Amino acid sequence: MENWAVVRSGELLENQRADAEYYINPYNDYLSHLAKNSELEWQPLSAISSRLTSGHTPLRHDLKVGSVEFYTVECVDALALHRSKAKKVTGDQLAGELKRVALRKGDLLITIKRRIGMAAPLLSEPGPAAINQDVVVMTPKPGWSAAVVAAFLVSRPGQYQALRDATEQMNPYLNVQALGKILVPRLPDAQRVKIERLVKSRTDALRDSQEKYQAAQDALMAKLGWSAPSKSTSEIFELSAAKLMEDGRADAEFFAPSQYELLDALRRGSSRSISTFSAKAERGIQPVTSEGDVVVIDSKAVRELGVAAEKADRTSRAQRNLSLRGRVERDDVLLNSTGVGTLGRATCYRSREPAVCDNHVAIIRPDPSVCRPEYLALFLNSPAGRMQTERFQSGSSGQVELYPDAIGKIDVFIPLDAAGAIDGSWQDSLSEMVIEAADAMNTARDLLSEITASVALAVEQGPYGPKGYEVPAKV
Known part of the structure; x- marks a missing residue:
């Protein structure tokens, strides 16, 4: 089936995109309606960030050696950071070439390759840590919460923007400039507090699950x-x-x-x-x-x-x-x-x-x-x-x-x-530990569903969202 679109030269210049897929995109109608009809305040991600940059991999370094955790795209999931999957770099590299992407509490990690737009907030001090070139660190400006921004990015309105703006097909990629153009809403205080609470509960459930499973492995x-x-x-x-x-x-x-x-x-x-x-x-x-x-x-x-x-x-x-x-x-x-x-x-x-x-x-x-x-x-x-x-x-x-x-x-x-x-x-005692860990993981998954649904509801159908628009069931 062929799809056609008429695109003005001004649009090509404004978007810096000449690929037909960008303009014949199932997400466009949804995003256009949000932008035109929402009463929320929307800001580009770059405008609410005091730091928005990707890392890099040190040249000729064995990533199994070092005391500093080095996060790649495999480590970052929806509102979850898998520290057990981290590579290693040295303290000297963190203090030198990786200093600009040294991580701290309150930062937000965002994937920009393959699994586009996965976001994990750092709700506690991560210890010495940095990121590679497939991950972006965002430090929110005062008044913006890493937990709420992360929740938005992994929800439907955030993911639709990221997927629309990604390039390539086999290995989707979203450069830092394009990531910075994603529009993020400022949610009302009551919804922001609710989402922060849910994100913390998910983080706690994930930690509980990981600790229980690791205890079974250790035993x-x-x-x-x-x-x-x-x-x-x-x-x-x-x-x-x-x-x-x-x-x-x-x-x-x-x-x-x-x-x-x-x-x-x-x-x-x-x-x-x-x-x-x-x-x-x-x-x-x-x-x-x-x-x-x-x-x-x-x-x-x-x-x-x-x-x-x-x-x-x-x-x-x-x-x-x-x-x-x-x-x-x-x-x-x-x-x-x-x-x-x-x-x-x-x-x-x-x-x-x-x-x-x-x-x-x-x-x-x-x-x-x-x-x-x-x-x-x-x-x-x-x-x-x-x-x-x-x-x-x-x-x-x-x-x-x-x-x-x-x-x-x-x-x-x-x-x-x-x-x-x-x-x-x-065997039964270890099996019970695994079941308890699995139950905690299921709680974390349920919380993720509640978080993304809460964000989508607030943006799409809440008191400040667009009126009279039916969100497509599938895109």
Whole structure:
């Protein structure tokens, strides 16, 4: 289908855009109506910022070395900062070339590449930290709240502006100048206070979730009595050709001494391979997405603390019933089996919503008398689990995979009690910690929905918003 638009030369010069997609854009009618009919005060982001700039990556620096947290686009989510994903730079670099993007309480981080317009306010002192070139730091001027601006940017009216102004398609990009042109409303005091309170509650729920999950991980690793090697540690070793032939592998990671040290620790403490307590893992199939109530789980939806169903596609029950393959049941363990960065991430499906998974996700159904599902997912996400998924992965250049046979070879720590039986009580205690962490994460997700809905309602339909305009259900 062809779309046509007549654009005046003055518009081309004013917008500095000559791409047809900018002018034939599903967001334009919505944004135009807001601008013309809203009674709120709107200001460009640049006008309400005392600092609005992106960072950069130090040249020839190993980002695994240093004491300063270095945030990339992967660290910044909607009203959430994932500090565990941070890279590292040195204190000297922070005091020198990165001084202009040193972070402090009250700042706001905004993504400008790939995941456009994700915003996370810093409600507490972050400690020594900086950002790379794909993230912008905004320091609000007095009278403007980082929490409220962040909430607006991740809500519908903020996202529509960012997506309209982004360039490129495969890797969307929003330069700092274009970001600065996004219009932000000054909300009435009562709504501002409400949103600040909700954002703080979400931050607290996220912290509670992360702390509970980390405590479960720490308890597991302490019981195992093994520590993962530093990522900066190099391993040099020799292997015979016969050993390569015996295992049918020629990748150095498979034979690294640290892998054998992990296997020794697992077997000393009692372990079992997944194949001994679960049928063969099975990948899903790619269903035809459509209107329906069946969740389609892909690798992006698999999170440590559950499935992010709000970001998943949907399909019909008729489509789900076409094949037994890929059907997800309650208490299934879902494991990402493809992709650099996502491979090896696991979760236990606790929802009662009908679901299927695609061909990038494998289903494991453990015998709960041997290995509790929540515990299995926790173990797979631990350093001991992730190290093994890296060991058994195949492929390279971004096309890594973990095949079902390889999943069955992963050794899982299954400690015994004093009587020599499987210590189910210990697994239960860790599983309960994971469930509590997941519940806190669900609270945080619910709060995000409430925040973005509150902002959209205030801007679109509140007493100061445009009248007589029906917001499109889909854009």
